[in-house]
Amino acid sequence: MTSDPIRLGVIGLGRAFLLTLPAFQSDSRIKLVAACAPRIESRTAFEDAFGGKTYEDISSICADEAVEAIYVATPHQMHAAHVIAAAKSGKHVLVDKPLAISMEDGDAMIAACAQSGVHLIVGPSHSFDTPVQQARALIDSGELGSVRMIHAHNYTDFLYRPRRPEELRTDEGGGVIFSQAIHQIDIVRLLAGGMGRQVMAMTGNWDPDRPTEGAYSMLLNFENGVFASLTYSGYAHYDSDEAMNWVGELGHDKDPELYGVARKALETVMSPEAEAAQKQTRTFGSAQELAPAAHHEHFGPITIFCDHGDIRLTPDGIWIYGNKERRFITAPEMASPRTTVIDALYNALRTNTPPVQTGKWGLASLEVCHAILASAESGNPVQLTRQIDISGREQAS
Ligand SMILES: NC(=O)c1ccc[n+]([C@@H]2O[C@H](COP(=O)([O-])OP(=O)(O)OC[C@H]3O[C@@H](n4cnc5c(N)ncnc54)[C@H](O)[C@@H]3O)[C@@H](O)[C@H]2O)c1
Incomplete structure (x- = not known):
């Protein structure tokens, strides 16, 4: 049992979250503490399963002090806005692939995370x-x-x-x-x-x-x-x-x-x-x-x-x-096969050792x-x- 699990918030409770969930659930280094999703059904399901707080809007989950890092699992076209909002609130970010759609958005996301001094990891991807x-x-x-x-x-x-x-x-x-x-x-x-x-x-x-x-x-x-x-x-x-x-x-x-x-x-x-x-x-x-x-x-x-x-x-x-x-x-x-993604997130946040798959790596791909x-x-x-x-x-x- 890890004494200091990563307090993770999730934006987007869709397919990607479902696929990565077994890794979160099987790992004591992760505590799911909050989620943001537009549909009440998925918010209720999250609360029932994990007891965390849920929000309808991005600014509220970003303002939640219990949240230390955010997994952005929304559709591609929303990654930029959601990552930048999380970074500006001082949250570390795990964003599902691809980093963004446009190179300009990718650059802005990397800059926002650098400015706030938070880690940006692009994953899961099969390179993990x-x-x-x-x-x-x-x-x-x-x-x-x-x-x-x-x-x-x-x-x-x-x-x-x-x-x-x-x-x-x-x-x-x-x-x-x-x-x-x-x-x-x-x-x-x-x-x-x-x-x-x-x-x-x-x-x-x-x-x-x-x-x-x-x-x-x-x-x-x-x-x-x-x-x-x-x-x-x-x-x-x-x-x-x-x-x-x-x-x-x-x-x-x-x-x-x-x-x-x-x-x-x-x-x-x-x-x-x-x-x-x-x-x-x-x-x-x-x-x-x-x-x-x-x-x-x-x-x-x-x-x-x-x-x-x-x-x-x-x-x-x-x-x-x-x-x-x-x-x-x-x-x-x-x-879980995705435990390697949690290894990356944990090492970045707890030992300041980010994986290869940083924002700049994601931008190059x-x-x-x-x-x-x-x-x-x-x-x-x-x-x-x-x-x-x-x-x-x-x-x-
Ligand atoms: N790594 C993988 O294996 C994998 C697999 C599937 C999807 N993905 C990635 O995950 C991302 C999402 O894809 P998906 O297939 O899960 O899509 P999806 O439609 O199943 O899920 C997206 C979720 O985001 C939510 N959402 C939409 N607008 C939102 C908002 N403003 N705030 C909060 N939540 C919002 C939707 O309600 C939905 O639940 C994509 O970028 C995709 O590339 C990765």
């Missing part, structure tokens, strides 16, 4: 997944020499899960670039060292009923010579979780017989309002709490090619294919998202200028 961290540690050990190339791909039904209308409008942060590429970019940047150099990308916008980017392929190279290919399809019929031993993104065993479930459910939805209402059934206070995950989270198959061996990520650990033999390192068991769109539109490579590496060194301007 334990097998990713294991691979990073192995790379740091030097055993396999330099990283040379990374392949990441993920094929899902993302675009056919129930969405709010703006989640299907690119300008408002919709589509797979801001919600899904951001995960893949975060992982690949962490494994490659972080300092991206150039992006060449193509995007797919193939379904007129869901008029936003649903797929992309990109080449991303790094200052240190690493190059990576990242591919995602949110239109997929072939689910790449099949290549992850039928373990889903959140670390649960997946039933292959539930084939086509998202498209089938969407067929029953007749309007954008009905679709948003369907999404709401998957949020805190409406949906059942998540069952414990038997595996770690993942974001699709990822292979790292190094001088003296290759690394393959799985939901249970990492395979290492050396020159003469291969071996598997099992990932340590955790109370966001820059890559914009570069995907710009490169796809122009047909040309896009140079990156706002990168930061895993040691915190910023790109020279």
